[in-house]
Amino acid sequence: MTFTLADLERVVATRGSSPTDTSYTAKLIKGGPPLAAKKLGEEAVEVVIASVAQDRRALIAESADLLYHLLVVLRLGDVPLREVEEELGRRTGQSGLAEKASRDGR
Numbered sequence: 001m002t003f004t005l006a007d008l009e010r011v012v013a014t015r016g017s018s019p020t021d022t023s024y025t026a027k028l029i030k031g032g033p034p035l036a037a038k039k040l041g042e043e044a045v046e047v048v049i050a051s052v053a054q055d056r057r058a059l060i061a062e063s064a065d066l067l068y069h070l071l072v073v074l075r076l077g078d079v080p081l082r083e084v085e086e087e088l089g090r091r092t093g094q095s096g097l098a099e100k101a102s103r104d105g106r
């Protein structure tokens with residue numbers, strides 16, 4: 001089964017509400033937006049470098065880091081991933097994808 005961003009969002013939320021000493025996510029959340037946003041920026045630069053270098057393997061790994069850190073930043077901003085998806089859906093307008101998502105109740 002595919003591990004989705006929604007699954008990762010739930011993991012991040014759990015680490016935020018039940019922090020453990022060994023959790024990197026809990027450390028980021030404790031540091032608040034200044035720490036999490038700084039890490040997000042660093043990961044974005046690493047994605048840029050991988051892209052320009054045309055390093056496909058690094059692009060996948062750095063994109064995973066970037067998406068994870070984005071979910072932490074969203075959590076700290078009290079923004080559910082669903083609201084970002086809704087924004088993307090609005091931009092997609094009346095395309096088939098948006099209609100399907102709407103029919104599926106997402």
Ligand SMILES: N=c1c2ncn([C@@H]3O[C@H](COP(=O)(O)OP(=O)(O)OP(=O)(O)O)[C@@H](O)[C@H]3O)c2ncn1[C@@H]1O[C@H](COP(=O)(O)O)[C@@H](O)[C@H]1O
Nearest residue numbers: 008011012015022023024025026027039042064065068069
């Ligand atoms: N997807 C991720 C994920 N991606 C990247 N990272 C961490 O992000 C950090 C990336 O920062 P760097 O590359 O700068 O590494 P670093 O120098 O060790 O980081 P700093 O100490 O400088 O902050 C690394 O420590 C990675 O382990 C992640 N940490 C956690 N997750 C997910 O979150 C879940 C919970 O993790 P914990 O919160 O650690 O239990 C995990 O099971 C994963 O699913």
